[in-house]
Amino acid sequence: MFLSANMAANINASHYFVREIDKNDGCTLKLKQCYMGDVGCVVWDAAIVLAKYLETKQFYEPSSGVNVWADRRVLELGAGTGAVGLMAAALGAQVTVTDLEDLQTLLRLNIQENQTLIKSGSITAKVLKWGEDVSEYLPPPHYILMADCIYYEQSIVPLVESLKLLSGPETCIICCYEQRTEGVNPKVESQFFKLLQQHFVCEEIPADKQDPEFNCPDIHILHIRRKV
Numbered sequence: 001m002f003l004s005a006n007m008a009a010n011i012n013a014s015h016y017f018v019r020e021i022d023k024n025d026g027c028t029l030k031l032k033q034c035y036m037g038d039v040g041c042v043v044w045d046a047a048i049v050l051a052k053y054l055e056t057k058q059f060y061e062p063s064s065g066v067n068v069w070a071d072r073r074v075l076e077l078g079a080g081t082g083a084v085g086l087m088a089a090a091l092g093a094q095v096t097v098t099d100l101e102d103l104q105t106l107l108r109l110n111i112q113e114n115q116t117l118i119k120s121g122s123i124t125a126k127v128l129k130w131g132e133d134v135s136e137y138l139p140p141p142h143y144i145l146m147a148d149c150i151y152y153e154q155s156i157v158p159l160v161e162s163l164k165l166l167s168g169p170e171t172c173i174i175c176c177y178e179q180r181t182e183g184v185n186p187k188v189e190s191q192f193f194k195l196l197q198q199h200f201v202c203e204e205i206p207a208d209k210q211d212p213e214f215n216c217p218d219i220h221i222l223h224i225r226r227k228v
Contacts, residue, residue: 019043021083023090024055025062027117031081031110041106043083047147049219050176051087052211060091069093070120073141075166077128077159078149079103082110088145089123090114096137098128131158140168147176150192153184160195163224173200173224178216200224 016032021043023029029051034041054060059068070092076085078099085097097107107125128137144166149159167173179189196202205221 019081019083021048021051021087023087023117024060027090029083029086029090029114029117031083031086032106032113033081034106041080041103043081044148044178045216046176046178046219047080047083049210049214049216050145050147050174050221051084052214053174053176053205053221054084054087054091056209056211058209067092072143074143074145075137075141076145077130077162078146079107079125080147082107082123082125084145084147085123086110086114086117088143089121090117090119092119092121093143094121095123096141097123097125098137099125100129101127128162129158130155130162132162134162134165137166140166140171142171144171144173146173148178149175150177150189151180151185153188153191156188156192156195160192160199163196164199164226167200167226169226169228171226173222175222175224176219178219180218196224200226 015034017035019031019033021029021031031043033043054069060066069088072093074085074088074093074095076095076097079085079097080099080103082097085095089095099107104125104127111123111125144163163173203223205223207215210221
């Protein structure tokens with residue numbers, strides 16, 4: 001459900017600033033971010049790296065008739081501004097972007113702002129709290145996308161639990177995260193991957209398979225699948 005025209009008009013524009021992501025076809029995603037708010041209110045670099053990765057030729061090359069995203073069911077976890085999910089929808093996927101209740105207004109605003117770029121795909125924003133009931137999102141999607149979701153120690157166990165419940169044998173989880181060396185970040189990342197590897201196998205995507213411009217040594221992209 002999108003914001004009504006009146007609701008959109010009543011949102012104070014001074015609360016937001018725009019981050020643009022240029023698509024390879026010349027169109028531009030325009031993502032509103034909040035000047036004030038939690039970590040989900042801004043477009044992080046990992047989200048841009050992942051969004052651009054979805055456009056690489058292994059997934060999307062219109063001149064060769066390749067479009068892996070066409071009609072694929074895609075679920076984004078911790079969507080924040082919705083940048084990654086919006087890119088997938090613009091490429092033809094049937095996308096559900098999820099985050100906590102506090103982020104729904106921003107998600108829906110960004111969906112509405114970019115609706116003209118979504119032709120054959122679709123996108124819907126819903127609330128999903130990690131570790132809770134996921135039956136609304138089943139059967140398992142073809143892809144689960146997550147960008148910079150590994151930062152709160154208390155969220156690691158529920159995040160992995162949600163991944164277990166949401167993924168099937170054919171599901172590919174594409175995880176993009178920025179490796180941080182300060183504070184509790186190394187501990188949190190270590191805990192996440194230790195727990196994850198009990199149930200999943202991970203493949204790191206080399207830089208030459210990522211977007212040639214939007215990649216960084218500190219930002220990692222992983223393909224994660226359930227163990228057989």
